[in-house]
Amino acid sequence: MSLxxxxxxxxxxxxxxxxxxxxxxxxxxxxxxxxxxTPRFKMAHLLYYFGGLIAIGAISIFITIAWxxxxxxxxxxxxxxxxxxxxxxxxxxxxxERQPIAAGTMAALLIAAVPMVVFAAQHVMGFWAGEQSYRDxxxxxxxxxxxxxxxxxxxxxxxLWRFRLPFAMLPIxxxxxxxxxxxxxxxxxxxxxxxxxxxxxxxxTISMVFGLGMIGIALWIELRQHAYSSDRLDRRxxxxxxxxxxxxxxxxxxxxxxxxxxxxxxxxxxxxxGMILIGAAIARRVFTVFGALGVIGYLGHLxxxxxxxxxxxxxxxxxxxxGIVFVGIWWNKREAALHAAxxxxxxxxxxxxxxAREG
Numbered sequence: 001m002s003l004x005x006x007x008x009x010x011x012x013x014x015x016x017x018x019x020x021x022x023x024x025x026x027x028x029x030x031x032x033x034x035x036x037x038t039p040r041f042k043m044a045h046l047l048y049y050f051g052g053l054i055a056i057g058a059i060s061i062f063i064t065i066a067w068x069x070x071x072x073x074x075x076x077x078x079x080x081x082x083x084x085x086x087x088x089x090x091x092x093x094x095x096x097e098r099q100p101i102a103a104g105t106m107a108a109l110l111i112a113a114v115p116m117v118v119f120a121a122q123h124v125m126g127f128w129a130g131e132q133s134y135r136d137x138x139x140x141x142x143x144x145x146x147x148x149x150x151x152x153x154x155x156x157x158x159x160l161w162r163f164r165l166p167f168a169m170l171p172i173x174x175x176x177x178x179x180x181x182x183x184x185x186x187x188x189x190x191x192x193x194x195x196x197x198x199x200x201x202x203x204x205t206i207s208m209v210f211g212l213g214m215i216g217i218a219l220w221i222e223l224r225q226h227a228y229s230s231d232r233l234d235r236r237x238x239x240x241x242x243x244x245x246x247x248x249x250x251x252x253x254x255x256x257x258x259x260x261x262x263x264x265x266x267x268x269x270x271x272x273x274g275m276i277l278i279g280a281a282i283a284r285r286v287f288t289v290f291g292a293l294g295v296i297g298y299l300g301h302l303x304x305x306x307x308x309x310x311x312x313x314x315x316x317x318x319x320x321x322x323g324i325v326f327v328g329i330w331w332n333k334r335e336a337a338l339h340a341a342x343x344x345x346x347x348x349x350x351x352x353x354x355x356a357r358e359g
Contacts, residue, residue: 048099048101048102048104048105049101049105051105052102052104052105052106052108052109052167053105055105055109056108056109056112059082059109059112059113059116060112060116063075063079063116063134071123072120072121072123072124073120073124075116075120076117076120076121076124079113079116079117079120080117082109082110082113082116083110083113083114083117086106086107086109086110086113087106087110089103089106090103090106090107090110090159090163090165093106094163094165100165100166100236101167103163103165104165104166104167104168105167107159107163107165107167107168108167108168108170108171110155110159111152111155111156111159111168111171111172112171114148114151114152114155115148115149115151115152116134118147118148118151118152119134119148122147122148145178145182146179146182149175149178149179149182152171152172152175153172153175153176156168156169156171156172156175157172160172164236166236166237166238166240166241167241169238169239169240169241169242170241170244170245173214173241173242173244173245173246174245176210176214177207177210177214177245177249180206180207180209180210181203181206181207183206184199184202184203184206184207200256201256201257203253204252204253204254204256204257205253205257206253207249207250207252207253207256208249208250208253208254208257209253210246210249210250210253211245211246211247211248211249211250211251211252211253212246212250213246214242214243214245214246214249214250215242215243215246215247215250217242217246218239218242218243218246219239219350221238221239221242222238222239222350222353222357223349223350223353225238225239225353226349226352226353226356226357237357243284243286243287244286247275247286247287247290248286248290251275251290251291251293251294254268254271254294255268255294255297265298265301266298268294268298269294269295269298271294272290272291272292272293272294272295272298273291273295274291275287275288275290275291275294276288276291276292276295277342278291279291280335280338280339280342281339281342281343281345281346282343282346282350282354283339283343283354283357296320296324299320300317300320303316303317303320
């Protein structure tokens with residue numbers, strides 16, 4: 001159920017509320033929404049995210065292209081300038097505009113600029129001696145990358161402490177995943193390195209383990225936040241982006257596994273069905289989305305394997321598409337009931353946290 005100004009006007013017209021109380025209630029609700037805005041698919045939110053991600057991408061691309069031409073000192077100054085600008089915009093969006101999601105994108109830009117600043121500073125101090133470029137940060141393992149990653153995590157912790165913006169969790173989660181992949185590359189020290197089959201499988205496995213760990217941390221944060229802020233109606237969703245990164249890395253690592261047997265693929269489908277049920281139980285659609293993609297992929301595998309080079313294949317594929325539409329209709333009608341039923345098996349503390357978030 002959504003509450004709008006028009007619904008309050010209807011309540012006033014019906015005599016349920018008087019006009020003064022309705023206006024005071026609407027002012028309170030709009031102020032609370034502005035201070036504790038949560039991620040939703042609103043056009044304004046999409047523009048915030050889109051603009052912030054473009055800015056982050058532009059900085060990364062610029063550094064990759066301009067490194068050889070400009071050298072370390074100019075890029076160090078530029079990086080510090082980006083951080084100062086992002087900090088100033090974050091403060092403005094929090095304290096003046098009161099737009100926490102827009103502020104979160106600028107906070108993420110500030111955190112994303114930290115590796116560039118540390119890398120340039122390392123070059124100035126002679127740590128690299130010119131043998132590496134910034135783009136290698138995304139591909140190769142080196143102990144000096146860890147300094148960049150730890151600095152990014154430290155900056156992220158400071159930003160979270162200073163501004164309490166949920167979107168700042170995204171670059172922190174991605175940096176943690178980078179660290180896990182660097183660790184995997186260190187373990188996969190064979191003759192072929194990163195591109196070997198064994199190295200790829202190890203990375204996929206570690207990505208799965210990392211994803212599960214990230215989901216566990218997100219769940220812990222959700223429980224802790226509810227325990228400490230239930231009396232203050234703090235609905236900022238600090239676990240949201242941790243769930244997104246955790247599910248994405250777990251599902252990506254899971255989907256990269258190749259069991260080589262139909263039974264293994266059946267287990268894969270069962271895990272994805274479990275993700276759908278978990279998503280319904282804890283009201284986190286990211287589980288449902290990726291679980292549904294996995295089930296669709298498995299059904300596609302079955303249809304292609306069983307009906308390969310057969311005219312029946314097109315009919316089966318069409319029937320699958322129509323069936324998925326009907327499943328979507330069924331799910332839309334019963335999602336609330338499914339959530340209510342599945343949530344009964346959850347621990348009471350988690351159930352209360354979900355009710356507080358969704359309420």
